[in-house]
Amino acid sequence: MLIGAIEAGGTKIICAVGDGSGEIRAKQSIPTREPEETLQEVKAFFSAYDLDALGVGSFGPVDLNRDSGTYGTILNTPKAAWKHFNLLGRLQADYEIPVYIDTDVNAACLAEYHHGAGIDVNSCLYITVGTGIGAGLVQNGQTFQGKSHPEMGHIMVPKHGTDPFTGVCPYHGNCLEGMASGPAIEERHGRKGHLLDDHPYVWELEAHYLAHAIVTYTLVLFPERIILGGGVMKQKLLLSLIREKVSRLLNGYVDVGEMDKFITAPALDDEQGVKGAIALAAGNV
Amino acid sequence: MLIGAIEAGGTKIICAVGDGSGEIRAKQSIPTREPEETLQEVKAFFSAYDLDALGVGSFGPVDLNRDSGTYGTILNTPKAAWKHFNLLGRLQADYEIPVYIDTDVNAACLAEYHHGAGIDVNSCLYITVGTGIGAGLVQNGQTFQGKSHPEMGHIMVPKHGTDPFTGVCPYHGNCLEGMASGPAIEERHGRKGHLLDDHPYVWELEAHYLAHAIVTYTLVLFPERIILGGGVMKQKLLLSLIREKVSRLLNGYVDVGEMDKFITAPALDDEQGVKGAIALAAGNV
Ligand SMILES: Nc1ncnc2c1ncn2[C@@H]1O[C@H](COP(=O)(O)OP(=O)(O)O)[C@@H](O)[C@H]1O
Ligand SMILES: Nc1ncnc2c1ncn2[C@@H]1O[C@H](COP(=O)(O)OP(=O)(O)O)[C@@H](O)[C@H]1O
Ligand SMILES: [Zn+2]
Ligand SMILES: [Zn+2]
Numbered sequence: 001m002l003i004g005a006i007e008a009g010g011t012k013i014i015c016a017v018g019d020g021s022g023e024i025r026a027k028q029s030i031p032t033r034e035p036e037e038t039l040q041e042v043k044a045f046f047s048a049y050d051l052d053a054l055g056v057g058s059f060g061p062v063d064l065n066r067d068s069g070t071y072g073t074i075l076n077t078p079k080a081a082w083k084h085f086n087l088l089g090r091l092q093a094d095y096e097i098p099v100y101i102d103t104d105v106n107a108a109c110l111a112e113y114h115h116g117a118g119i120d121v122n123s124c125l126y127i128t129v130g131t132g133i134g135a136g137l138v139q140n141g142q143t144f145q146g147k148s149h150p151e152m153g154h155i156m157v158p159k160h161g162t163d164p165f166t167g168v169c170p171y172h173g174n175c176l177e178g179m180a181s182g183p184a185i186e187e188r189h190g191r192k193g194h195l196l197d198d199h200p201y202v203w204e205l206e207a208h209y210l211a212h213a214i215v216t217y218t219l220v221l222f223p224e225r226i227i228l229g230g231g232v233m234k235q236k237l238l239l240s241l242i243r244e245k246v247s248r249l250l251n252g253y254v255d256v257g258e259m260d261k262f263i264t265a266p267a268l269d270d271e272q273g274v275k276g277a278i279a280l281a282a283g284n285v
Numbered sequence: 286m287l288i289g290a291i292e293a294g295g296t297k298i299i300c301a302v303g304d305g306s307g308e309i310r311a312k313q314s315i316p317t318r319e320p321e322e323t324l325q326e327v328k329a330f331f332s333a334y335d336l337d338a339l340g341v342g343s344f345g346p347v348d349l350n351r352d353s354g355t356y357g358t359i360l361n362t363p364k365a366a367w368k369h370f371n372l373l374g375r376l377q378a379d380y381e382i383p384v385y386i387d388t389d390v391n392a393a394c395l396a397e398y399h400h401g402a403g404i405d406v407n408s409c410l411y412i413t414v415g416t417g418i419g420a421g422l423v424q425n426g427q428t429f430q431g432k433s434h435p436e437m438g439h440i441m442v443p444k445h446g447t448d449p450f451t452g453v454c455p456y457h458g459n460c461l462e463g464m465a466s467g468p469a470i471e472e473r474h475g476r477k478g479h480l481l482d483d484h485p486y487v488w489e490l491e492a493h494y495l496a497h498a499i500v501t502y503t504l505v506l507f508p509e510r511i512i513l514g515g516g517v518m519k520q521k522l523l524l525s526l527i528r529e530k531v532s533r534l535l536n537g538y539v540d541v542g543e544m545d546k547f548i549t550a551p552a553l554d555d556e557q558g559v560k561g562a563i564a565l566a567a568g569n570v
Binding site: 061123145147148154155158172217222251255 | 424431433435436437439440457497501502504505506507540
């Protein structure tokens with residue numbers, strides 16, 4: 001079985017080929033330009049392989065309501081040419097093999113569940129903290145969605161007492177993404193996160209917002225494990241700060257087991273997206 | 286097929302018998318005393334029927350982690366005699382038929398999903414606003430749980446700007462339950478909710494907290510429908526106040542469809558619990 005994977009992001013599209021074992025055979029990164037030229041480059045990459053199925057982890061929001069006439073279509077996005085683009089339909093037409101689509105973060109979660117930091121649990125939540133904040137849940141091998149995929153990065157979180165920042169989310173201002181994404185850190189402190197290593201207050205605020213969100217997700221979803229990925233999590237010490245605050249906030253109210261196992265780093269270093277897209281297709285073929 | 290149902294609450298236990306069609310054949314309410322005498326009364330009621338299975342919707346928290354050695358056991362509860370009581374084990378021993386257990390609010394949700402206000406959707410969230418606040422989700426006919434059942438009533442919600450109240454939750458103070466349960470209303474305003482009909486500010490606050498929680502649940506779970514039950518929701522106008530605020534807060538960010546259909550009242554008037562317990566067993570037998 002040979003499976004193609006597409007991880008479609010706002011700046012680049014990663015294409016890969018694998019067989020469902022969790023190993024990648026070939027991989028290429030393509031800059032995200034207009035749909036037409038981008039997808040022609042994608043096709044050129046895959047033309048060397050005789051694929052059985054294609055899995056896609058896409059930036060969102062994307063319509064994942066199977067009852068909808070626009071299933072598999074990109075919804076709102078600042079990239080005008082991709083807005084309302086029928087990504088699934090186009091790929092089905094291009095490849096004439098089964099195509100499975102989910103969000104990028106659901107795909108990442110699925111990869112960690114099958115091959116990475118969630119391999120020993122039945123339910124895990126993957127949170128990415130990068131340019132945006134998003135999360136995906138996998139339960140018993142299935143990615144979770146209601147009417148369509150969740151938008152967990154946009155929940156409101158209690159303001160830190162000493163933080164005057166009003167947030168950068170274009171929709172909500174001070175939602176979690178507005179207060180704790182990479183651009184929020186840059187806007188609040190005037191410098192990108194990787195240049196703020198020696199500023200503990202920056203990470204105190206960051207841990208505050210992420211811990212509150214994690215507590216909410218825990219009370220609503222009660223996952224067995226929470227995996228924290230994305231560029232901002234590259235910041236050393238942030239993970240342990242978050243664990244401390246989550247412990248304090250949960251205060252034993254729900255039994256999450258050992259905190260160091262409950263909240264953890266990803267295991268698949270930046271290959272979650274494509275590995276998850278492969279797992280998505282492999283699980284359906 | 287004859288199914289017994291137990292809705293176990295803190296003040297009363299309702300027993301019923303049905304056949305899975307959604308109709309109840311017999312029903313009895315028994316005050317919740319010590320486990321031993323209470324369960325003997327329950328047994329007396331069921332002794333007239335030749336049951337094929339038993340479904341239980343229980344107050345919580347109850348251990349619903351199937352991998353746990355204490356699956357089906359009541360966890361913390363102010364009712365000392367029920368704390369750590371193995372409810373599932375005891376019922377299995379008493380009846381020697383299959384017994385299925387879930388939370389009271391998951392059972393209520395299942396009943397509304399199969400026979401009530403959620404009959405036309407694939408996923409619905411049932412929220413009860415009463416002495417406590419709890420919620421249960423049903424997706425494609427299954428009640429949702431992670432490691433065990435969620436504790437959605439205890440999420441933090443942004444404080445209303447003019448509300449000095451510090452909340453009544455013994456664990457968290459000002460969580461949703463602490464700020465918006467029936468006892469929270471009584472403690473804040475010095476009178477029970479049904480005596481506060483003509484005090485719009487009371488319901489302004491109440492709608493504020495519930496609307497914020499509903500927005501969080503929507504972003505995390507994206508249910509197709511949200512059903513609001515429990516004693517406090519008997520307050521006229523509260524439902525429409527909540528709808529207004531949720532509309533304003535969501536601001537079109539996720540497409541929940543028509544607000545009057547998205548957030549709605551229960552259809553099964555106080556029989557959700559036992560009907561759901563029957564549906565739980567019927568779906569498994
Ligand atoms: N060491 C670091 N500490 C804090 N923030 C970082 C660090 N490295 C990268 N970031 C931030 O992470 C964000 C990029 O996240 P990433 O997950 O790599 O990309 P994207 O979310 O766009 O896919 C940027 O805002 C960047 O400033
Ligand atoms: N009309 C009403 N308006 C507001 N609150 C009410 C009204 N009727 C009952 N309540 C409140 O609802 C709570 C009881 O909720 P209920 O769902 O009936 O019971 P429980 O949660 O104990 O199962 C009490 O706090 C009561 O004051
Ligand atoms: Zn937002
Ligand atoms: Zn609480």
